[in-house]
Amino acid sequence: MARYPNINDQLANLSVEDQENEDLVFEGYIEEEVKKYEMCLVGQFLTEKNINSRAIKSKIADIWKPTMGVNIKELEVGIFLFQFYHRKDKMWVMNGGPWSFDNAMLLIDSISEGEEPLKVPFWWLNIWIQIHDLPSGFMLEAVGQQLGNFFGEFI
Incomplete structure (x- = not known):
């Protein structure tokens, strides 16, 4: 037994009129593309x-x-x-x-x-630098930063 016996009649009378022809307007900022x-x-x-x-x-x-x-x-x-x-x-x-x-x-x-992937510049590469036989008095963070900046940019 059908729950809605007149469903075909209801669909036949379905129409989109003036009040439903409004433009769809999004409110707020759409961030998906960004x-x-x-x-x-x-x-x-x-x-x-x-x-x-x-x-x-x-x-x-x-x-x-x-x-x-x-x-x-x-x-x-x-x-x-x-x-x-x-x-x-x-x-x-x-x-x-x-x-x-x-x-x-x-x-x-x-x-x-806002940047395009094919326009990303590839100018640098992070690498580890290992220095051997460094005197124990030079095993300081400040010395490591200076050495890193000597070879490139310390990170």
Whole structure:
């Protein structure tokens, strides 16, 4: 037994009239477009040889092991977009480098608000510097900062 015996009649009489033809107006600021790269990193490999994008997608995700996962997309040859699903995963990758694949260093950076991923400049790479045989009197944080700034920028 049908719950609404006259449903076909009701649908036949359904119409959109004047009061329902109003324009849809969004109130407030729509941030989706602005923040669409907020959880993304963009990276480029320092190499002249071709990079196997399928191998990168499986190997990098396996190395990083993000808790909530990562989506990897090749934007152009050698330039990749890494979309994370949790802020801690993104920050762990940003701070955990340097990263490499097949002896090619990965330059990686976040995307600023309003910036296009393909226009992110790759000018720097965070690396650890290890200095051997440093006299014990020089094993101070201030000396480490000065040495770091001598080679580049201490982080």
